[in-house]
Amino acid sequence: MHLTRFRLNTARTGARRLLESPQRLHAAVQFGFPEVLAGHGADDTPADQPRALWRLDHISRAEAHLYVVSQSEPDLTHLVEQAGWPHRAATTGEPGWQTHHYRPFxxxxxxxxxxxxxLTANPVHSVRRHAGEPTKRTAHVTPRHQLGWLTKRQEAAGFRLLSRENPPATGRPEDGYEVVVHNRRDLSFTKSAPPVGKRAAPVTLVTVTFDGRLEVTDPEALRRTLTLGLGKAKAYGCGLMTLAPLP
Incomplete structure (x- = not known):
């Protein structure tokens, strides 16, 4: 397993095009792996091909980092040329991204x-408007329900959200956890490569980012979460959780 970080040069047109489109960014990530066949859309990666997890972190208006977790080591030369600092890479001999072996951690x-x-995720639930109708996947749109989505999955995912020592007296359960829910994005686009004979289907997503603190309860389950992702819409930059030492 490998964990890769790539900093996008937001002054470049190529980088801005990638930042505007989860589909383009997904394709750019997939083409970093020679073993992945070309010509597949965001949701039709073959079952026997590795699917890389990725997440885009907006550090500031002028700084964005792409994180990738993958079975094999990626080659992001095309991203450096399109959205990085190719001259610096050529003159310093550095590739323009950082990849680390993930398995030891x-x-x-x-x-x-x-x-x-x-964690950037796509918190959804299934609802049925009328008796007898099939359920429909619907996004959670409030921080309370989005955090509730995460708390329901924490045990199976191998961790426990840490509680605040002195929670505010708001009466809201979500305020009792050391978690911030932010950076909500409402995405709407059309699949660029529908199957032959089918019309391009519209895609609508609500994504949010969770920043917080956790305790490991099941190391093996957490390893699966960190390498396979959590929740839906993994092709569009959701599901990748990363950990960092506490100060």
Whole structure:
């Protein structure tokens, strides 16, 4: 397993095009792996091909980082040429991105360890408007329900959200956790490569970012979460959780 970070040069037109489109960014990530066949859309990666998880972090208006978790080591030369600093890469001999072996860190995870975490996700639930109708996947749109989505999955995902020592007296359950729900994005676009004979289907997503603190409760389950992702819409930059040491 590998964990990769790539900083986008937001002054470049190519970088801005990628930042505007989860589809373009997904394709750019997939083409970093020679073993992934060309010509597949965002949602039709073959079952026997590795699917890389990715997440885009907007550090500021002028700084954005792309994180990728993958089985094999990526080659992001095309991203450097399109959205990075190619001259610097050529003159310094550095590739323009940083890739680290992820397995040693994953193997060190132990029950009771605590970390800061970040997760961008697509919190959804299934609803039925009328009896007898099939259920429909619907986005959670309030921070309360979005955090509720995460708390319902924490046990199976191998972690426990840490509670605040002195929670505010608001009466809201979500205020009791050391978690901030922010950066909501409402995305709407059309699939660029529909299957032959079918019309392009519209895609609507609500994504949010969770920043908080957690305790490891099941190391093996958490390893699966960190490498396979959490929730839906993984092709569009959701599901990748990263951990960092607590100060």
């Amino acid at each position: 994953l193997n060190r995870l132990a029950k009771g360890d605590t970390f800061a975490f970040r």
